[in-house]
Amino acid sequence: MKRRIFKEEHNIFRDQCRRFAEEEIAPHIEEWRKNKQVSREVWKKAGAQGFLCPWMPEEYGGAGADFLYSVVIAEEFSRVGNSGFGAGLHSDVVVPYLYDFGNEEQRRRWLPGCCDGSIITAVAMSEPGAGSDLASMSTTAIDQGDHYLLNGAKTFISNGILADLVVVAAKTNPDANPPHAGISLLVVERGMEGFERGRNLDKLGQHGQDTAELFFNDVKVPKENLLGQEGQGFYYLMKNLQQERLMVCVGAVSHMWRILEHTMEYTRERKAFGRPIASFQNSQFKIAEMYSYCEIAQCFLDRLIEEHMAGEDIVSEVSAAKWWFTDTEFRMADEGLQLHGGYGYMTEYPIANDFADSRVQRIYAGSNEIMKVIIAKRLGL
Numbered sequence: 001m002k003r004r005i006f007k008e009e010h011n012i013f014r015d016q017c018r019r020f021a022e023e024e025i026a027p028h029i030e031e032w033r034k035n036k037q038v039s040r041e042v043w044k045k046a047g048a049q050g051f052l053c054p055w056m057p058e059e060y061g062g063a064g065a066d067f068l069y070s071v072v073i074a075e076e077f078s079r080v081g082n083s084g085f086g087a088g089l090h091s092d093v094v095v096p097y098l099y100d101f102g103n104e105e106q107r108r109r110w111l112p113g114c115c116d117g118s119i120i121t122a123v124a125m126s127e128p129g130a131g132s133d134l135a136s137m138s139t140t141a142i143d144q145g146d147h148y149l150l151n152g153a154k155t156f157i158s159n160g161i162l163a164d165l166v167v168v169a170a171k172t173n174p175d176a177n178p179p180h181a182g183i184s185l186l187v188v189e190r191g192m193e194g195f196e197r198g199r200n201l202d203k204l205g206q207h208g209q210d211t212a213e214l215f216f217n218d219v220k221v222p223k224e225n226l227l228g229q230e231g232q233g234f235y236y237l238m239k240n241l242q243q244e245r246l247m248v249c250v251g252a253v254s255h256m257w258r259i260l261e262h263t264m265e266y267t268r269e270r271k272a273f274g275r276p277i278a279s280f281q282n283s284q285f286k287i288a289e290m291y292s293y294c295e296i297a298q299c300f301l302d303r304l305i306e307e308h309m310a311g312e313d314i315v316s317e318v319s320a321a322k323w324w325f326t327d328t329e330f331r332m333a334d335e336g337l338q339l340h341g342g343y344g345y346m347t348e349y350p351i352a353n354d355f356a357d358s359r360v361q362r363i364y365a366g367s368n369e370i371m372k373v374i375i376a377k378r379l380g381l
């Protein structure tokens, strides 16, 4: 479909980005899957070419570009089947916390490194006992005068092994009522005593992504590493979740187009009963449905991108898109795999990874059930 949200400058940037994805990401995906993490080198290369935090104002090391540049990067990286290099999470989810809620000293200390790829970031909210119900977290950060004493465990943390800075949600007031009012955001740095990485977790898909456990045992986090105001952490997280979920949507729709492309390609080539698989009406109907999902989703997504850029509150719409796109993405991966027959189950075929990688999209960034909880609440139910 013809997309109307991009200007010529975005299209030029897309070409550069596509070249980078094809040369610096695609050839390494297998190796990253085996290593269960990407190289630091790809972070540095992406930073050097302006593919990290393009929105960052120039004074902190960025290009001051609009949000569409982030969209282009997410689409092009996803297009080559990337699910390991967590650049989108870094640029459009974690670093915005540092920029939006950091003071001037913190911004100068961290942001240039976030743009050039020398600092990799992660956000640690989820715990072994608290995921959807974030307010029930048990990690604490107790005020000790000039520092907080941080204790607790986090799990499922993307970029968890490679991260140099981790934005950690912890309770600075464990007795607060309501409980979420006691949560603050602290920046924990690589090398701080008592900060340890646990396992790089074995997953069903997204094997190139380092998703890890993190442990904090009496970590002395200086007061200078508190982000924004004490007790405001939960509100900061809620404020930035709209963009996080929108970026999941961008990845999902881009992935849907990729699944369509792979399925068309394979079913045209593969023959059964003397005919291409694509000539059976069942295949054609499935592919026609896939195409319809892609077009409809893209149209709604582009509207949401515009509204997000205009600063509108589109929490309900983004929640609707997040659950529907990611459910549809997974259903498409499943149906695309089916049309590949036995080969679809072999990991040497991209559709197998598309299937495995897309499953988690329905779970993280707020599960799809939580999206429906949000919508129902905002509908006044």
Ligand SMILES: Cc1cc2nc3c(=O)[nH]c(=O)nc-3n(C[C@H](O)[C@H](O)[C@H](O)COP(=O)(O)OP(=O)(O)OC[C@H]3O[C@@H](n4cnc5c(N)ncnc54)[C@H](O)[C@@H]3O)c2cc1C
Binding pocket: 122, 123, 124, 125, 126, 129, 130, 131, 132, 133, 155, 156, 157, 158, 159, 203, 206, 211, 360, 363, 364, 365, 366, 367, 368, 369, 370, 373
């Ligand atoms: C690969 C991966 C990467 C991740 N990356 C990060 C990261 O970088 N940082 C981070 O902090 N977290 C991360 N997460 C954690 C992720 O955000 C959580 O897994 C998610 O929020 C769900 O929490 P949970 O796993 O504890 O499930 P639970 O909260 O235990 O939920 C289990 C099931 O119950 C459902 N459920 C829960 N509450 C309700 C309700 N009120 N109504 C209806 N159904 C409900 C859920 O939808 C789900 O189906 C990641 C997870 C994965 C798998």
